[in-house]
Amino acid sequence: MPDPDSARPQDEIAYDRGRLGQWLDGDARADGVSRRGMLALLAAVPAAGLVAGTPRPAVAAPTAATAGAVVAPVSGTTVKPLPEEWFRVLGTNAETRWEALRGTGYHTPSERFFVRNHTSTPVIDAAGWRLRLWGSGLRGSPAPERAVEFSLPELRRMPAVTRSAFLECAGNGRSHYASQQGQEVSGTAWTLGAIGMARWRGVRLSEVLRRAGLTHRAVDVMPRGLDAEFVSGGENLGRVRRPLPVAKALHDVILAYEMNGEPLPYDHGYPVRVLVPSWIGISSVKWVGDIEVSATPLYSPWNTDLYRLFGAAHPEGGGPPLGRQTVKSAFELAAGARFRAGRTHLLHGRSWTGAGTIRAVEVSTDGGGSWRAARQLDVARPGGWVRWSVPWRPRRTGPAELLARAADSTGRVQPAESVHNDQGYLFDAVVRHPVTVR
């Protein structure tokens, strides 16, 4: 189906963009917005999310790097609401509460999906958006200004793929280095809620690379986001970007334009994000604007100073850039959940791994003294998680600790203690979940 916006004159797009910005800023009433603008907006975000409880976006002049794409950066950090019962807000980020996953099914509803924003969510006009590929790994080595471009309708006309995959921050579980192991680490103090599972639909990155003229010289591809430049400790690190080896890029990476059967929500990368199954979340660049394809290895702060393992237990100067996620388990329970003694409760949780599939899940309700197998409720799939349950009949009242540990098909088992690294990545130890028996 031809996209009605693709042939629109530039000044009309600019006019709509300004008008939409005014509306988002509260300077224009909803009935002053064009029907088309409204529909585009409603397609991406639930109407209630924009009308009530949404941070007021400030209309800022787009930077040169994002001109022609960003409609209105939000002044809060997300477009969607972050209700207290679903999220714990941590700076510019929000983690999903595990108790909010109870009963949600295999896929995490997009409204409850965690958000990790280096800055804040940009609202991008899909009609003006183009994916631009350039670099020495493409035929003719196009410079950025001679990039090969694809519009959203062009990507949508290519063969589509759909797959379920979890997306998990490399720092998920980080707070437990301090709370369980008494160790200092830097970074966002996530508990275990920096993970979600979604059904992603899009086009294979390999397909787009082929059409852009990929050559055998290519070694790395580096997608870059259209969100604002990231300033950390007074230093401007530029826009979020992280190289991927071409082998992974060609294997299973998706340029996703749908999440759980809907256009990507603004906060999760609208109109298009990279989705790198099984790898740490930073690989899955949101709001992708361009991809450098290079015949020489690429570097950015996100594969040099960040997202590598530093510290006493690691090679001098740091380990290699992180790729695959590790193995973890979590209970679908609030911290401090209460249980009645003398009754049988069904405990629920989920386990997942970045390598192979989940093999076994065991639960301990006596602080790690004894373990029994949990009943697995899903077929284990690569890049998936397995929901499980186990009955528990507490006898004694007072505080208790629930533990869950998983093993994957590569032979990895969650350890009692995670090997420390300065930035607190890849926490994989068994988490001791505190509850109270009454």
Ligand SMILES: Nc1nc2c(c(=O)[nH]1)N[C@H]1C(S)=C(S)[C@@H](COP(=O)(O)O)O[C@H]1N2
């Ligand atoms: N452009 C851009 N892409 C990004 C980020 C970002 O801040 N900007 N954060 C990354 C990190 S660290 C993670 S964990 C995931 C989070 O994806 P989500 O917010 O959709 O859950 O997006 C990644 N992609």
Ligand SMILES: [Mo]
């Ligand atoms: Mo992350």
